[in-house]
Amino acid sequence: MNGRATLPACARIAAIDPAMADRMWNTVSDQDGRDLIDGRMRGKGRMLCAACPMRLDCISRALVGGWKDKAVYGGLDYASRWALARLIARDLHVDAAGLHRIPQSRIHDWLAANPDWDERMRRAGRDYWRSVKRRQRSRREYTHDEPLFLKTEPVPKGLVQGSLF
Template sequence: MWSTVEVDGEETVDPDARRRARLICRKCPLRASCLTDSIQGGWKDRNLVGGLEYRARVALAQLIAVDLGVSVAGLHGRFPRWRIEAWFRLHPDWPARIEAQMTGQWRRSKRRSRASGALRRPDLPPDLRPMPDPVGGAVQGTLFD
């Protein structure tokens, strides 16, 4: 587990230390065990566990939950540890799957945000006036004659 460091009373992240920690975690033979503890414990923190930050651990837990047919909350606590560790052995491509899932989640959240109108200002009515004619007869890339 790799923590943040405290500087002047504030927690900060040292990017170089995080990078080195990720490299160490990727080579560690106990990485699956460490991640299994993280998924079963369900803690939310800024630590680096098994080479993954919290957001990536959540994506990993979602992948495992879908494949095992349980909810993410069902993985916490009394779920059999050996089933999660077996999942890691059966899916050696899990790092690539996490990246794909996290990218997909970001895109879906962006689409939901745009569709919900979260970016619109509710205090301003929409401007439904027709667009004015181009100045000086602008045509495809020409602004003025």
């Protein structure tokens, strides 16, 4: 049997075409040095990750490693990994910042024991950002004279309002 057949899809693609692997799971840089994300290829990479048998290992390694970058590990970007880390930390009764001190095997076991972790992570992330927005809105002071969406700043000269269609 070929040893290459046991490698996950991401490793096989990286061995054949590293540029394609970067577009699927990482970022590429343009001539100006800006990071670019290829959304179509990133979606294909996430689909491969969803079917990968090594996905839980990859995610648990990324959570313990604490990678704060734009790359995708186990089909999760940084924001998703952060939401999952908060969820796991809450269930394991540890601080989310201290999740890197937990053995990778314990995080892997938690992921395996909770097959609905993906939906729970999405729900927890959505609820978190809703609470952040609520806090921001409650801190903002509004006056009754000024509508919430209008600014009282003057319009710059030369600005023409037009129609898109």
